[in-house]
Amino acid sequence: MRLLRRAVFVGIVALVCGLFAFPVLWLGLTSLRPQSGVYYVHRGTELTLGNFVQVLHNERIVQAFVNSALISTLATVLSLMVTVTSGYMLSRFRGALSRAWFGTIYVFRCVPYISWVLPLYFVTQAWGVYDSYPGLLLPHIAVHICFFSWLMKGFFDGIDPSMEHAALLDGCTRWGAFVRVALPAAVPAIAALAVLCWLFTWNEFLFALILTGQRTPVITVVMAQFVHEMGIEWHLMSATAILALVPAFLLTLFGQKYVIRGLRI
Amino acid sequence: MRVAALGHGTEAVALQSSPHMMPPARRRLSEQERFMLLLIAPAAAILLLFQVVPILIGANASFRDWTLYDPKKTWVGLAHYTAVVTDRAFLTIVLPNTFLFMTVSVGASLLLGLALALLLNRPFRGQKLVQTVLLMPLMVAPVIAAIMLRWMFNDQFGIVNVVLEALGFEGQPWLAQRWTAFAVIVLTDVWLWTPWFTLLLLAGLQSLPREPFEAAAIDGAGRFSVLRFVTLPLLSSVLVVCAVIRAIDAFRTFDIVWTLSGGGPGRSTELFSLYAYVYAFLNLDFGKGSAAAMIGGAIILVVGLGLFRVLDRLVQVSR
Structure with missing residues (x-):
């Protein structure tokens, strides 16, 4: 009976894992098929690494990887820098200013991207940052501000402020209390x-x-460009997608522990 | 647990450390207010330049005849708004679709995410591996996931139909029928967002206090009564925040629907983001597209607030 229950448990877990991983595995399998084989991925055993070679010899794709990596890293650093202070403010202070800021964040979180992204195109053109790092970085930070301030507020709510009170009484400035006391406590988050x-x-x-x-x-735009009027270049798209998955996979693999430890609202 | 605000009890201490002098003409901001402004200033500046300004431009456009063939951008007042709210397609297809999508997708990924978080919260052999596999959708770009699922559900070459036919069932033209297309869209969304719930709920589960569970074990509570009377009530605030945030996002879903079905067949799976997009970018009627987006934004604003209130009330009652 215990053996049966165990078998059922393992079976269900395996099934769920299979369903979750299937699209990714299928993408991986497609990326290993030659161009002629992608329409019948399930038939034939011809496998090749040629797609990856072709993708890595494409300068534009390599450039896209570099750009994406730089933009993601910079956007992460800058977003966290501006939202950690904003979340701290929301968590530690009451009153009209705090309420107004929270209201602003909530309202702008609800605005659909569609009503935002086309005017943003005009704005970045007018300011001369279209198609440049800042022109993509700053809007990304703006996207993150609302959501991350909300989460950061939750994190700081979970940290006892009495240490900061003590620091203030000991003659620390408010900024000092934030940087030296609250910030280290928020590092996991x-x-x-x-x-x-x-x-x-x-x-x-x-x-x-x-x-x-x-x-x-x-990288995402380059991948989507394999989908065009002539059809979809499956072999190249899937190879690029698998390459794009590698850094994300490594980050998730090594980062999940910290995410689960840190994400306590 | 609510934390006491730092702003009040420490006023006296804070005032001593106020080195900057403000110009006397304006009302002097207190030291605390200046600190609060300093904390939000960078975020507020970026928000203003890259979100508020574009949205105001969009709002301005929604009152004008902002099309390619009207360079004067004539002011038309609320005409676009009335056109949208009296559009039968908007009222009978787009809005119901959007709400249905939001409810089913958020509900399903919340339940599935909770189940998986409960699974991962207990130790078993291979737990790490299972957890990594279950987080896989987080690593895939949504647009790639949507292209991939469209491919898998392709009626001629898709693996889903191949498998169905091999098992003796009849293959379906998945994306050419309203409800199957809708189901594929929901499935993709659930696949993409379940790990997000799993992560947040798992983090929540691991930070729960031990004592209630020990007490329940001493009282001899079964697994389901522990879940119903101990775990869920303790977890409810995390659940509410997750659900509301995700519901707001689901309401404005665009890319996966656009990639999977483009709103088709016909307009039968059109969500409100697509409706706005089609007017603004395909029909190049930016005014009407903006008006539709504004209406959608207003709806989700109210719905989100209502949802938060209702869920919060439910949480209070169940406690």
Whole structure:
């Protein structure tokens, strides 16, 4: 009876894992098939690494990897820098200013991207940052501000402020109390958000599509460009997608521990 | 547990450390207020430049005839708004679709995420491996996931139909029928977002206090009564925040629907983001597209607030 229950448990877990991993495995299998084989991935045993070689010899794709990595990293660092202070403010202070800021964040979180991204194209053009690093970085940070401030507030709510009170009484400035006392206590949460922020930015598509052109290719846009009127170049798209998955996979593999430890709202 | 605000009890101490002098003409901000402004200033500046300004431009456009063939951008007042709210397609297809999508997708990924978090919260051999596999959708770009699932559900070459036919069932033209297309969209969304719930709920589960569970064990509570009367009530605030945040996002879902079905067949799976997009970018009527987006934003604003209130009330009652 115990053996049966155990078998059922293992079976269910294996089934769920299979369903979750299947699209990724299928993508991997497609990336290993030659161009002629992608329509019948399930038939034939011809496998090749040629797609990866072809993708890695494409300068634009390599450039896109570099750009995406730089933009994701910078966006993570800068987003966390601006949201950690904003979340701290929301958590530690009451009153009209705090309520107004929370209201602003909530309202702007609800605005659909669609009503935002086309005017953003005009704005970045007018300010001369279209198709450049800042032109993609700053809107990404703006996307993160609302959500991350909300989460950061939750994290700071979970940290007892009496240590900061003590620091203030000992003659620490408010800024000093924040940097020396509250910030170190929030490091696990910040690490968790950093992992998520990096993954979000790495995988983001709509903003990158509208705000970048020839000069600043990023990885999601380059992948989507394999889908065109002539059909989809499955072999190259899936090879690029698998390559794009590698850093995200490594980050998740080593970061999940910190995410689970840190994400306690 | 609510934390006491730092702003009050420490006023006297804080005032001593106020080196900067403000110009006397304006009302002097207190030292505390200046500190609060300093903390939010960088975020507020970026928000203003890259979100508020574009949205105001969009809002301005929604009152104008902002099309390619009207360079004057004539002010038309609320005409676009009335056009959208009296559009039968918007009322009978787009809005119901959006709410249905939001409810089913958030509900399913919440339940599945909770189940998986409960599974991963107990130690078993291979737990680490299972956890990594279950987090896999987080690593895939949503647009790639959508292209991939569209491919898997392709009626001629897709693996789903191949498997179904091998098992003796009839293959379906998945994306050419309203409800199967809708189901594929929901499935993709659930696949993409379940790990997100799993992560947050697992983090929540691991930070729960031990004592209630020990007390329940001493009282001889069964597994389900522990879940119902101990775990869920303790977890409820995390659940509420997750659900509300995700519901707001689900309401404005765009890329996966656009990639999977493009709103088709016909307009039968159109969500409100697509409705706005089609007017703004395909029909190049930016005014009407903006008006539709504004209406959608207003709806989710109210719905989100209501949802938060209702869920919060439920949590209070169940405690």
